[in-house]
Amino acid sequence: MIMSGQTDMVLVDSNGIRIDGRTAEEHREVKIEAGVLKNADGSAYVEIGKNKVLAAVYGPRECHPRHLQNPTKAIIQCKYNMQAYSVGDRKRPGTDRRSVEISKITAEALEYVVLTGLYPRASIDVYIEILQANAGTRCAGLTAASVALADAGIPMRDIVPAMAAGKADGHVLLDLNKEEDNYGQADVPIAIVPSTDEIVLLQMDGNMTREEFDHAIELAVGGCKELYALQKDALKRRYTVNTEEEDDSDEQ
Amino acid sequence: MDGAGLKAGENTYLLNGEIRSGILGVTNVRQNTVSVIPLGGRYMPATGDTVIGVVEDTGGSNWMIDIEAPYPAPLHVSEVPWKVAFGDTSKYLNIGDAVILKVLMVDESNKISVTMKESGLRKLEGGRIIKISHTKVSRVIGKSGSMIQMIKNLTDCRIIMGQNGVIWIDGENENMDAATKAIEMINAEAQASNLTERVKKFLEKEIPGKEEDEERDE
Numbered sequence: 001m002i003m004s005g006q007t008d009m010v011l012v013d014s015n016g017i018r019i020d021g022r023t024a025e026e027h028r029e030v031k032i033e034a035g036v037l038k039n040a041d042g043s044a045y046v047e048i049g050k051n052k053v054l055a056a057v058y059g060p061r062e063c064h065p066r067h068l069q070n071p072t073k074a075i076i077q078c079k080y081n082m083q084a085y086s087v088g089d090r091k092r093p094g095t096d097r098r099s100v101e102i103s104k105i106t107a108e109a110l111e112y113v114v115l116t117g118l119y120p121r122a123s124i125d126v127y128i129e130i131l132q133a134n135a136g137t138r139c140a141g142l143t144a145a146s147v148a149l150a151d152a153g154i155p156m157r158d159i160v161p162a163m164a165a166g167k168a169d170g171h172v173l174l175d176l177n178k179e180e181d182n183y184g185q186a187d188v189p190i191a192i193v194p195s196t197d198e199i200v201l202l203q204m205d206g207n208m209t210r211e212e213f214d215h216a217i218e219l220a221v222g223g224c225k226e227l228y229a230l231q232k233d234a235l236k237r238r239y240t241v242n243t244e245e246e247d248d249s250d251e252q
Numbered sequence: 253m254d255g256a257g258l259k260a261g262e263n264t265y266l267l268n269g270e271i272r273s274g275i276l277g278v279t280n281v282r283q284n285t286v287s288v289i290p291l292g293g294r295y296m297p298a299t300g301d302t303v304i305g306v307v308e309d310t311g312g313s314n315w316m317i318d319i320e321a322p323y324p325a326p327l328h329v330s331e332v333p334w335k336v337a338f339g340d341t342s343k344y345l346n347i348g349d350a351v352i353l354k355v356l357m358v359d360e361s362n363k364i365s366v367t368m369k370e371s372g373l374r375k376l377e378g379g380r381i382i383k384i385s386h387t388k389v390s391r392v393i394g395k396s397g398s399m400i401q402m403i404k405n406l407t408d409c410r411i412i413m414g415q416n417g418v419i420w421i422d423g424e425n426e427n428m429d430a431a432t433k434a435i436e437m438i439n440a441e442a443q444a445s446n447l448t449e450r451v452k453k454f455l456e457k458e459i460p461g462k463e464e465d466e467e468r469d470e
Contacts, residue, residue, distance in 0.1 A: 041294065060294060060322035071361065115265070115274055120361050122322045153293020153387075155274040157265060195267060235276055239291055239443060 011169035011180055020049075020177055027163060027175035027223045032143070032234035034151045040127075042152025044234070046144040049177060050134035055144035056127045057152040063123035074119035078107035080141055082130040102138045103128075109142055109162075109191050109200040115155040124154060135181035136164050139189050142201065147231050151238065159235075160200060161227035162191035165216035167208050174219040188213070190220045194228045197221070261287030295320050295386035295416040297364050301355045302373075304381070304414030305366070310342045317351065320383065320416045323364055327353065331367040333374075350376040350420060352412060376412070379422030382432055384439040386417035391442045392435055399438070399448050406455040407431040430458040 012018055022028070028049030037043035040056035047053075063069040068077075080102040084093045106128065114124065126148070128141040139162035146160040166176040168184030181187055186206030192199055208216065263275050264286060273279065277288040297303065297319065305317035305325060313336075317325045327345075329336040334344055345351065352373050353366040368374065384392065393400045393413060404411055409423030409431045419435060421428050434451050441447060 042292070062323060119322055122362075150276045151292065153275055153277075153290050155263065157267075157272070157274065195272065 009169075009179065009183055011183060012171045012173070016171070018173065018177075019179060024171055024173045025219060025222070027226065028177065030227060030230050032147060032230050034147050034234045034238040040148075040152075042148045042150070042154070044144045044147035044151060046140050046147070048136060048140045048143070048175070050132060051130070051137055051140045052132040053137065053140040053144045054129045054131060055141065055148040056129075057124065057145070057148040057154070058127075059124040059152070060119040060122035060154065061125075063121060068123070069121045072120055073116035074114070074122040074124055076107045076111045076114060076116070076124045076126060078103045078110065078126040078128065078145070080106060080128045080130070080138070082133060082137070086130045086133045086137075102141065105201055105203070106138070106142050106145060109160055110145060110149065112198075112200045113146070113156045113158050113160055113193055114149065115157065118155055124149070133178075135176050135178040135187075136189070139163050139191070142191050143227060143231065147234060150231075150235055158193045158195045159228060159231050160191050160193060161224040161231055162189060162201060163220050163223035163227055164189040165220035165223070167206065167212055167216065172208075172212050172215045172219065174223050186212075186216075188216050188220065190217065190224070192221055192224045194225060261285040263288040263290060290387050292385060292387060294322055297321050297325070297355045297358050297416070299355055299357055301415040302352065303355060303366070303416040304350060304352050304376070304412065304418035304420055305416075306381070306418075307345050307347050307349045307351065310345070310347065312339055313341070315341060315345050317353065317366060319353070319364075319366070319414075320386070320418060321364065323362055325353070325355075325364040325366045327351070327366050327368060331356070331365075331369055333369055345375060350379075350381055352376060352414065352420070376420050376422075379410070379420050380428060380432070382419050382421065382435060384417045384419065384435060386415065388439050388442045389413060389415060389417055391447070392419070392438050394448060399451065402448065402452055403431055403434055403455065406452070406459055407434075427459070430455060433458065 031047040033045045036045045037056050042057040044055050060074050080099050082091050084091050126145050128145055130137045142162040150159055163175055165174050166184050166187040168180040186208045188204045190199055191201035264271050265274050271286050273288045275290050277290040280287050280289050303319045305319040307315050308318045309316040313329050315327045317327050319325045336344055353368055354370055354373055356365045356367045358364050407427040407430050409421050409427050412420045421431050434455050
């Protein structure tokens with residue numbers, strides 16, 4: 001696989017349209033569903049373009065092993081895992097350096113919004129499964145995880161939407177897809193707290209100028225806000241299904 | 253997720269003078285306090301709650317009870333109505349036994365202590381245990397107990413509700429099945445209106461057939 005920079009591919013055409021038909025400021029189609037798993041305390045399923053992500057939350061519950069307990073607050077344990085069939089070539093299953101990193105940054109981003117002080121000594125376990133990957137899975141995973149946390153009824157200050165912006169073919173683009181990520185020049189995933197505009201996750205891979213970077217952040221924050229509305233909508237839908245069904249039956 | 257003015261109550265927090273919800277739920281304004289009634293989440297014990305738990309472990313001088321909270325609830329031998337010698341705990345309550353308890357105290361670090369020393373608190377023999385979300389408990393009880401009374405009357409079961417969403421049912425097997433189904437129905441459709449009526453219809457449909465069967469048996 002060729003990773004960065006060099007390609008003859010035209011990623012953005014002369015009209016500013018990308019290979020999947022989007023403009024630079026458009027994110028991929030998003031589908032969010034809350035409460036999809038019965039046995040977990042909270043869960044969410046997220047599709048962002050071709051990414052398919054499942055997140056499940058347990059807790060707060062007693063923390064095992066005991067030495068990880070924090071007597072002042074709950075800890076968040078996150079496990080990000082890619083399925084063997086999630087990418088083109090079979091991914092060797094199990095933990096690797098990349099998934100450890102993503103688990104860590106996700107847990108840290110969530111720790112910032114969850115009111116962990118309410119549950120000393122407890123543990124909140126977040127499991128993120130990538131079923132299908134197409135660039136931007138850490139953002140999709142974090143987006144799903146925060147919906148799952150809210151679905152689990154865990155007290156938190158806000159939901160965290162996450163989205164990437166980047167540079168490909170010399171253009172600053174929102175929500176890179178696989179081709180743009182692989183053959184592009186930079187990728188900047190961010191996650192924000194929409195109520196305060198704080199950034200809880202910021203990474204960068206590749207090179208851009210300061211101006212391009214500022215523009216990318218601006219785009220990504222805008223994308224996050226749109227995603228935030230969809231997250232809230234998914235949570236509301238979870239609790240209105242019953243009454244809607246009832247309305248339907250009344251009409252018929 | 254948004255709030256305005258007023259005083260911040262349960263499950264809310266303040267952000268730049270604005271009240272915001274800390275959890276997913278329904279806002280409730282009483283006098284001038286805004287609170288949020290949770291739609292889901294774990295049961296968090298409060299002093300005075302009556303709960304049903306299952307013995308998880310026995311120790312030298314206590315039992316560990318699972319009351320569906322984020323923390324285990326130790327029941328000390330001094331909080332049971334029997335005189336238990338050290339090490340004899342398993343003669344009175346064993347792993348898997350169900351007990352009805354009262355939450356004595358939850359301290360600031362969320363350590364729970366429970367008691368079995370009040371009237372009505374005891375070991376639950378026979379019957380079965382079902383679990384629902386603790387947020388739906390009030391729905392199962394209904395307005396001044398109307399729902400639960402109706403289920404009890406129609407199914408002839410003894411039912412004890414724990415505030416933690418654990419429910420103990422005892423009665424004839426078929427009736428227990430019917431009561432279980434009814435409670436699960438309430439749990440699934442808690443948001444729907446006119447639930448008492450529908451549960452009643454459901455139970456009336458479930459029960460008469462069974463009564464006929466019983467008569468035939470006799």
